[in-house]
Amino acid sequence: MPEGRFAPSPTGDLHLGNLRTALLAWLFARTSGSAFRVRMEDLDTARVRPGSAEGQLADLRALGLDWDGPVEHQSARAHLYARALDRLEAEGRVYPCFCTRAEIREAASAPHGPRPEGAYPGTCLTLSAAERAGRTAEGRLPALRFRASHLAAVTVTDRLLGEVSGHVDDFVLRRGDGTFAYNLAVVVDDAEQGIGEVVRGADLLESTPRQVVLARALGLPVAAYAHVPLVLGPDGSRLAKRHGAVTLRGVGARPPAVLSALAASVGLAAAREAVTPADLLDRFVPERLTALSTTWDPAAPDPLGALARRC
Numbered sequence: 001m002p003e004g005r006f007a008p009s010p011t012g013d014l015h016l017g018n019l020r021t022a023l024l025a026w027l028f029a030r031t032s033g034s035a036f037r038v039r040m041e042d043l044d045t046a047r048v049r050p051g052s053a054e055g056q057l058a059d060l061r062a063l064g065l066d067w068d069g070p071v072e073h074q075s076a077r078a079h080l081y082a083r084a085l086d087r088l089e090a091e092g093r094v095y096p097c098f099c100t101r102a103e104i105r106e107a108a109s110a111p112h113g114p115r116p117e118g119a120y121p122g123t124c125l126t127l128s129a130a131e132r133a134g135r136t137a138e139g140r141l142p143a144l145r146f147r148a149s150h151l152a153a154v155t156v157t158d159r160l161l162g163e164v165s166g167h168v169d170d171f172v173l174r175r176g177d178g179t180f181a182y183n184l185a186v187v188v189d190d191a192e193q194g195i196g197e198v199v200r201g202a203d204l205l206e207s208t209p210r211q212v213v214l215a216r217a218l219g220l221p222v223a224a225y226a227h228v229p230l231v232l233g234p235d236g237s238r239l240a241k242r243h244g245a246v247t248l249r250g251v252g253a254r255p256p257a258v259l260s261a262l263a264a265s266v267g268l269a270a271a272r273e274a275v276t277p278a279d280l281l282d283r284f285v286p287e288r289l290t291a292l293s294t295t296w297d298p299a300a301p302d303p304l305g306a307l308a309r310r311c
């Protein structure tokens with residue numbers, strides 16, 4: 001049976017946007033009779049905070065969400081990513097990249113730089129063996145990139161947003177410090193865990209063409225996708241810690257009140273209506289989810305009430 005998942009990065013407490021995404025991912029999975037998995041995306045050890053994974057799981061439980069099987073941690077799955085990388089390397093789909101961030105920025109902003117903005121300009125694609133050896137001798141540790149830039153635009157069908165096309169650049173598979181990159185790990189994990197539908201925040205939509213291309217290159221099944229609307233901060237950018245009290249413990253309300261406001265913000269409950277996740281299952285129709293994002297304004301007299309009214 002295809003499964004659903006929520007895959008947070010344990011880099012701090014979940015904010016209201018993450019919590020709403022978790023609720024929606026849970027609803028998508030449970031209404032289709034799928035299992036629901038939680039996966040901790042903890043590969044970026046510099047950003048992982050001790051205790052954060054436990055805190056995030058406690059918050060999901062406090063909202064009344066449950067999941068199947070053990071929580072997987074990407075840090076324990078490096079062998080799977082290494083095997084996938086070996087396969088790509090054997091097929092000539094990988095090349096080392098010695099560029100620093102500054103060099104990429106500079107090359108990408110050149111007048112004839114690659115589009116879309118920020119795409120890897122391909123500097124290291126054509127390095128000779130001697131040039132590679134020279135850079136290695138300088139002590140540079142290469143990242144490994146996926147050779148993709150010759151591909152045409154990739155079109156992905158999203159359950160909520162319809163057809164979305166994007167060009168795929170030569171993205172990183174493994175960083176210079178040896179850390180496997182998000183795109184590689186997520187594709188390997190979603191396939192290995194049998195995830196049939198990936199439900200996540202719309203901010204990750206731009207990664208999706210890369211992930212589809214990578215899944216195909218690895219001979220893995222391509223998941224279905226549903227990118228759900230974001231909760232934004234008062235400045236219109238994606239909700240983040242810098243917006244203040246944005247976490248379950250920070251908003252100063254009991255978890256049931258937060259669940260109610262999150263449900264109301266996507267049209268699944270009336271403002272302040274007491275609901276349980278099970279109530280929401282009966283009401284949830286994925287296609288009725290609005291694509292509009294919601295704004296969280298901690299300075300409003302009643303921020304949770306305002307969130308609920310924004311549906």
Ligand code: GLU
Nearest residue numbers: 007008009041186200204
């Ligand atoms: N770990 C990612 C995040 O917290 C989500 C990855 C995904 O859902 O594909 O932003």
